[in-house]
Amino acid sequence: MIIDLQRFIDKSRPAWMELESILKRVETDNRPMSVKEMERFHELYELTAADLAKLTTFSSEPETRNYLESLVARAYGEIHETRDKQRRIFPLKWLFQTLPQTFRRQIGAFYLSLAITLAGCVFGGFATYFDPDSRHVTMPFGLDSLRPSDRVKQEETRTVDLLAGNKSSFSAALMTNNIRVSITTLAFGATWGIGTILLLFYNGIILGAIAIDYIADGQAKFLLGWLMPHGVIEIPAILVAGQAGFVLALAFIGWGDRAVLKARLRQVSRDVVTLSIGFALMLIWAGFVESFLSQYHEPIIPYSAKIAFGTVELILLILFFARSGAGSKKS
């Protein structure tokens, strides 16, 4: 049997047009529909779906079928979606509630990230302590070319501000580089976490090597004054990137979870994005602090002031992630 295509189109066209106009509105307008509008929308969807079924069964006219398929596909997406429609963004609620709650919900992945970085630190520290030559391999940015005490002497006697007129560009470079590294750490979660582990471990090696190098040379105070103001935010930010990477990796692996891959990924994707925006914000702050504060040493800024600043930041960060949004509803 073949349907009378022209009559079929003429008869059904008004419903298709109406559905198309509703879809256009739904897709562009964030205003929720009234019950009446929803009923009409659903009715039109069912009518059009039935027309598609009829056309597929009784005729093979591809243009009309494509048109109806596209309408039904769009309506299906709107009607069967059960996840919240992200209508409006509340930045403060997101910052003080969603982000810390997400962090705490995925705390296991953070501990894993921390443990791997600490393992890297121990390895880097041991390597530098027992084999000082290894600093040429483990230390980046030319830090291996000077003994810590020489560098401290150089920094404390410097009369020229090397960053004068370059502070903004230096902080922009730091932010973009750190965010890029962190996103890569996160993205490597898709390699079942292997890439994330390697990057975190490598990061830990650098940290451990630098720390032991300065401590062994009696420059612990300089080290704390230099690293703490930005490091107490930057290092946790990279750990959060690792945390997001592991959340993604665990969803890929699906350990002890009987849900299919896409259901597992769907479950964690909002958390991964929340953590990503979180670490990006932290790194923006760290970039500013590193450029405008961390690179200035005694006698310009006393180390104790820098250490105190870093300590305050660290306490606030811990309080933020541990307590913020604790009493409010899960978001």
Added chain:
Amino acid sequence: MKTSALLIRTPEGIVFAQSLAGPVTRFFAWVIDLMLIIAFLFGLNQLMSWVRLINPDIAASVSTAGFFVMNIGYGMFLEWMWRGQTIGKRVMRLRVVDADGLRLQFDQIVTRNLLRFLDMLPLMYVVGGVSCWLSRKCQRLGDIAANTIVIRIPQIAEPDLEHLLEGKFNSLRKYPHLAARLRQRVSPVEASTALQAVMRRDRFEPIARIELFRQLAAHFQAKVDFPPEATEGLTDEQCIRNVIDVIYSARS
């Protein structure tokens, strides 16, 4: 098994298909986007050359941040604003959609764009290309993580059958019982073949067109034996137009 279309069955039992975009089309869309990003950055650089005269530090920082934000934010922003499309995808008629046919969410867009950093490795999207090639639904790693697919958007203009099905005198309609038999004997696929041949007539070479309509006319004439005067003086193409008119339009 690799597939060129994703079939989605709704709870109402309706099946609809989404045509999947291949890696080559997606690559071209990416090249267009890349050109636009480069053009934007060139423009930004030109602008910053003026700012540099006033404050070189600010100019350098805006350039650095602009490059990074454009690189990472271009796809996220446009795919969010245009429901799964960037300019390159628009030109190539592609769209990112949820792999289950549901509404595309912001976190899906962000996830697929963040994982670009992995898909782009070691250069020119080799990881993403290989993943796309191996994946059944042609998904790069970012698409797998975000549960998205990239589809080709069909031209969804309504078919214009009016100019085909009305107007001229149809000699076959003088024999309603034979016309009814023709409708009964012709399958939807045969009817569609005839309709498509007429709708696409201008795309054929003249000799190929004559041969195609000759074969089609012979095929349909063999289905129902119309008296000679019904087809006398008709070209093969006009004969097929009359057949389509009989099949798709039930007016008497």
